[in-house]
Amino acid sequence: MRSNKNTIDKKERERILSLYKELLRSTSAFRLSNDARLIRKALNVMVDEEKQLSRNNAGELYLIESLEVALILAKEIGLGRTAVVCALLYQPVLQKEITEEEVKQNFDDQVANITSGMVKVAELYAKNTSIRNENFRKLMLTFAQDIRVVLIILADRLRLMRNLNLYSIDDQQRISGEVGYLYAPMAHRLGLYAVKSEMEDLVMKYTNREMYTFIAKKLNETKRARDQYIYSFIKPLKKELEELGLKFEIKGRTKTIHSIWNKIKNQDTEFEQVFDLFAIRVILDSKPKNEKAECWQVYSVVTDKYQPNPSRMRDWISVPKSNGYESLHTTVLGPENKWVEVQIRTERMNEVAEKGLAAHWKYKGIKGEKGMDEWLSNVREILENPELNAIDFIEDFKLDLYDEEVFVFTPKGDLRRLRKGATVLDFAFEIHSEVGKKCVGAKIGNKNVPIKHVLKNGDHVSIMTSNNQEPKKDWLNIVVTSKAKTKLKQALREMQYKEAEIGREMLIRRLKNWKFELNDQMLNQLVKFFGFKSNHDFMRSIAMEQLDLVRIKDFLEKDQAKEQEDERERSAENFVPTEEELPDDDVLMIDRNLTNVDYKLAKCCNPIFGDDIFGFVAASGGIRIHRHTCPNAYDLKTKFGYRVVRAEWTTGNDNMYQATLKIIGNDDIGIVTNISHVIAKEPKVKIRSLSIDSNEGTFEGTLTVFVDKLESLNLLVKKVKNVKGVHSVSRIGTS
Structure with a gap:
């Protein structure tokens, strides 16, 4: 390979050589005699004359980018030379350094078709089509005439996430949103657990850095104690398994930061209360005919030694998941009365679990890429018959060309x-x-x-x-057919929308009779109280007379009585500007002098002067200002990115803003008084309400205050945390 010393530095040349050697080593297991020549030919396309100087937006050489993508495909996903060659050819074709016709002449039809599919996907990006748009997803998957197009896209997105620190903050948010919304679920659906897990962690790193760093730090701090516990758990099992003559590897595996964060959110708990931070994995070196029997042998040893939880037993060996996942899972009561998850599988099962169905061809006794056709058939079956409500684009993914x-x-x-x-x-x-x-x-x-x-x-x-x-x-x-399914789903959604609109009209009329006016806050309260997943489902239930309107009246009257009891001198609403057009500036500047834009502070997260914020154009008109850490921010940005407006605070804003804090501590006499005294001493903080629930020596309080800016709120949080008996103070309305 040639290089230009004036433009490619020594470090880049060394990186190219290292990646090339590693790629050849990684593909040696399934290369045919002609494959090395094809890979070199694809590389020569990129280094011909001075074309190796092409770089991406982050300043990286396209050659390095392509080699890294090819290596992910070969080493981490387990694909063969066709996918590797396509990964190397993709950028040269895109950069017009080689034509699609030349690819067809120099390589086989499979390489030409896959490369063409990749280029079509890239053309969609060039047209600035939103990744969140339903049409984009379906078009992209329609172009995927070969499923390897999708896998190459996944490898490319994973490589991009690994290098995301080289991009601007705006690009980091945009790309992370795309990967979290589309590509990570796609990887999960295809059984690529390792790819999916890394994507989710990297998305969290760039979209919720504070919590990502917090959990990573906590994991590091508890590593020694965790390793010691794993050792004590494994030791007696290891001895018994060795006595049975089984060949195995047993180890503890810490769960991903993203999965731990999900547990913290779903269980509404603190990090210290999440006990299943790791899982014990037993991986057997078994012959195919002995796999099931030996897995059940291990299960018997584990459950004889430790008390199992019958409700947490999962048998995915007898009936594998549709994405090919096979494993035995059980949860047992280990030392110190802690619940521990144990996963039992063979080396074959483990590779399929990590790399997805792409690993299947290796175990079917079929060499080369003939086995890929069978694998593609399995993937098509999965995509055409998805479980439950996996992402809509996967449900509609029809490879009709086959x-x-x-x-x-x-x-x-x-x-x-x-x-x-x-x-x-x-x-x-x-x-x-x-x-x-x-x-x-x-x-x-x-x-x-x-x-x-x-x-x-x-x-x-x-x-x-x-x-x-x-x-x-x-x-x-x-x-x-895909067309019929898509049109039918659209028609069903339209019918449901009409039903929801009828329900809304019925509710508004009845509320008017009761002297109430429907607003977003009231609607959110009603949806949550009556246990509906969305406003849409709530309104439909009214239209279909599944929800008695008298129950709604009872709830509102009780809530109104409580509001009147808690009412204080000031209200959270300061003013509502007049409704005119947005300013021409790209950034919406929020201050007391802004009178030409109809905006409101979103009640789901109650932004405060100093918070990182963005604007969202509401369907009913006007703009709602949300915090970047709002629980709804992720959905708003990923599903409706075209309605997001950049926004910033300006100096000189002397309004007061509402914030709600969640306080947990010991139910000691005087603790509420002490908290109230702390608040009273803060000149820039006014209390609106404080409610306390006590249960078995623990209290959980909700404190609503008015503050002038984020700095004042942070200071208040710090001081309340220092009150004796207080365990934690957190702001409500944060994802």
Whole structure:
């Protein structure tokens, strides 16, 4: 490979050589005699003349970037030479250093097709299509004629996350949002646990750095005690397993920072109260015919030694997960009466668990990439039959190019091509979504057939419709084409939306009679109190008369009585500016002089002067100001990024802002008085309310105050923490 000493420094040259050697070592297990030549040929495309000077936005050489992506594919995902070659060719084609036609001439058809798919995905990015847009996801996956396109994209995103510190803060937020919302779930769905876990941790590092650093520090501080506990847990098991003559490796594995954070959030607890920070993993070196028997042998040893929790036993060996995951899981009561998760699997199962279904070909006795076709077939089956409600784009991921086709005709003789197995209902949606929604059957020849009738080659189909017909949820079990599924889901959502709107109108009318006015805060309270997942579901339940409106009235009257009792001199609302157009500036500057923009401080997170904030254009008009750490921030940024507005505070803002703190401590006599005294001494803090719940010697309080700025609130938090008996003080409305 050539290099230009004037533009490529010594460190970069050494990095290129190191990556190249490692790539050859990593691919040696499945390379054919011609593969090394193909890999070198792909590399030569990148280093021809002075084309190696091309760099990405972060200043990295594209050659280094491509080698790192290829190495992830070979070493961490377990793909073969085709994917490796495509990873090396992708950037040269994108940078116009080689044409797609030249790729086709110099490499095989698979390489050409995959490279073409990668370029089409890149073209979507070039058009500034939002990753959060439903159309983007479906277009991107439609372009994925070969599933390896998706895997190369995942490898590229993982490499990008590993180097995200080289990018601007805005790019870090944008890219992290994309990876967290789309690529990490995609990796999980394909069984790429190691890739998914690292992505989630890196996303958290850049989107919630404070908590990421906190948990990482805590894990480091407790490492010695954790290692000692793992040693004491493993020691007796190891002895018994050796006596049985089993070949195995047993170790403790600390859970990811992201998974620990999820436990802290879901269990509403402190780090110190999360006991299952690690899992014990037993990995057996078993012959294929002995795998199940030896796994159950280990299970017997573990549960004989330690008391198992029957409700936490999971058998994914007898019935593996749809993404290929196989393992035995149990939770047992270990030393010091601590619950410990134990995972039992073989080396084969472990590699599949870490690398996903890409590892399957290695164990099927098929060398080279012939086994890849079988693996691709398995992946297609997974993507077409996902569990539960995995990300919508995966549910609609149909690789129709792999399926046989059926040709049918309209009454006018127009030819329509559908996937084999398509029904009358598929054909109706193929004609038009309105025809599909009103379809009641069809005529094929002179015979009437139902909507679920499977079409055959050469059928002349005339769709019958009725204005009284409406789409039904069970139709999703009848249609098989991506287009029909997408249109049908859209129609069902529209019906649900109309039902929700009817429910909203019913609620507003009834509230008016009760002398109440519906607002966001009230709606959020109602949704939470009655246990609905969303405002949409809440409104639909009213329209369908599943929720008695009298119950809503009772709740509001009790809540109003409580509000009146807790009311203080001031209100959280200072002013509402007039509704005009946004300023031309890219950043919305928030201060008391801003009178030309209708904005409000979001009640879900109650921003304070000094918080890092952003604006969000509300569907009802105006802008809501949220904190970057708001519980809703992630969804708003990822799903509705086009409605996010940059915002900053200006100096000279003398408003008072509402903040709510959660206080946990010992239920000691006088502790509430002591807390009140601390607040009273703060000149820039005014108390609004303080409510206390006591339970078995512990109190949990909710303190609402008005402060002038974040600095004053932080000072208050620090002083309240110093009150004797207080364990923790945290701000409510933080993700």
